Amino acid sequence: MSFNLTLLAQMLAFAAFILFTVKVVWPHMLRAIETRQKTIADGLAAAEQGQRALQTSTRQADDAIRAARDRSADIVGQAEKRAVQMIEEAKVAAKEEGAREKIAARSEIDQEVQRAREQLREQVASLAVAGAEQILRREIDVRAHAELLDRIKRQL
Amino acid sequence: MTAGKEFNATDYIQHHLSFYRVPLGEGEFWTLNVDTVVTSVVLGILGLGLIWWVVRGATSGVPNRRQAFVELLIEFVDEQVKGLFHHGDRNKFIAPTALTVFVWVTLMNAMDWLPVDVVSGVLHLLGFEEWRPVPTADVNATFALSISVLLLSIYFAISAKGLGGWIHELFCSPFGKNALLWPANFLFNMVEYVSKTLSHSLRLFGNIYAGEILFFLLWLWAATGLVGTFFGFLLGLGWAIFHILIVLLQAYIFMMLTVVYLSMAHEHH
Secondary structure, eight states: OOOOHHHHHHHHHHHHHHHHIIIIIHHHHHHHHHHHHHHHHHHHHHHHHHHHHHHHHHHHHHHHHHHHHHHHHHHHHHHHHHHHHHHHHHHHHHHHHHHHHHHHHHHHHHHHHHHHHHHHHHHHHHHHHHHHHHHHTTTOOHHHHHHHHHHHHHHO | OOTTSOOOHHHHHHHHTOOOEEEOSSSSSSEEEHHHHHHHHHHHHHHHHHHHHHHHTOOSSSOOHHHHHHHHHHHHHHHHHHHHOOSSOTTTTHHHHHHHHHHHHHHHHHGGGSOHHHHHHHHHHTTOSOOOOOGGGSHHHHHHHHHHHHHHHHHHHHHHHHHHHHHHHHHHSSSOSOGGGHHHHHHHHHHHHHHHHHHHHHHHHHHHHHHHHHHHHHHHHHTTOHHHHHHHHHHHHHHHHHHHHHHHHHHHHHHHHHHHHHHHHHOOO
16 A cells, blocks of 8 residues: 555546546536426427417307307297297287178178168068059059059058 | 466465556656556546447437436436535536546446456466556555545635635634634644545545455465365355445445535535
8 A cells, every 4th residue: 555656647537537527428418418308398388388278279169159059049039939929910910800801791791681681672562562463453553553552662 | 376386375465466566757656556547547438438429429309228328327426416516506517527436436446346367367468467457446546536526625615715715714613713713623624624535535445455355365265176166156256246236335425425525615614
């Protein structure tokens, strides 16, 4: 165990090796590792951003679906209301039409009745005249009494 | 073991504990343990070069198996540093330094697994009489690391608090600002610095050196005969498996202490 020049030689070698590692080896490795860390961090950030975008678009899609559902419900409601309204209108129109027809029918019936009554009256008159004629054939001169008969006929 | 000679346990151990020394000048100090320096530098270049090679082609996309392994290693080290260092940008210096220490020390410790006699046999054929393959079993290597860490911690202490602040802390903490306490504070701080450095390097050295010696003893036993060879193999296998823990644990402890000391240097008292 003795110290000699080897000590200094070893120290020099140690210094050289340290210098080599500090200046050459370590920066290379550090760069590779840092670049990888950055890549990983970027990837994670991108994934997070993607997740956030997904959430946003999901929310938007939900909103759109809800809006569409509301709108379709509105439309259906309006259509139902309109249908009820149309039915009501149709009912009213039918009722009016019916009433009008009834009135027309009644006036026609009245006219018919009037006409029948006229006819009946004429027939009764002629029947009465015929009866009277039968009875009075001998005593009554048709021509002499025509004026009288006409008067009776008009009075009937 | 050198072929042809009479086998001698003392010679065997002596042989494996001898450095390949090259004198570069007058005196004990001016010699170089070429084996330690060459082995550690080759291992450092191999380990860090391999990491650099993988990291150069690193993709920020899906990593292949090679890259995944290196990233695992780097993230493991970074995780430890993150837990201990809260004084600024760890990527600037502390974390890469911790990686360097961990990789280098692990590889140097791992040399313990190589069968010493095969290694020295091959090197003997190449003309190297003596070669110690485990750099961290050389105090020069471990002290080089811990003294470097000491210098770095002083540098960071000064750059975090300023030269005045650092000197102020040397004399005024941990006991107090009173002028009478200055010597005690200074002594305490010096002891702290010295003991930190000593324990930092000697822990690693002791563990690896002891592991190496235990291998030598087992291989000595293996040279005594068939039974010795069998049990030497068996216990050598067991020790090598247990050594996985020691090699990694010591490298881990060394790295953690490095980070702790450098973090402490940033702290204000």
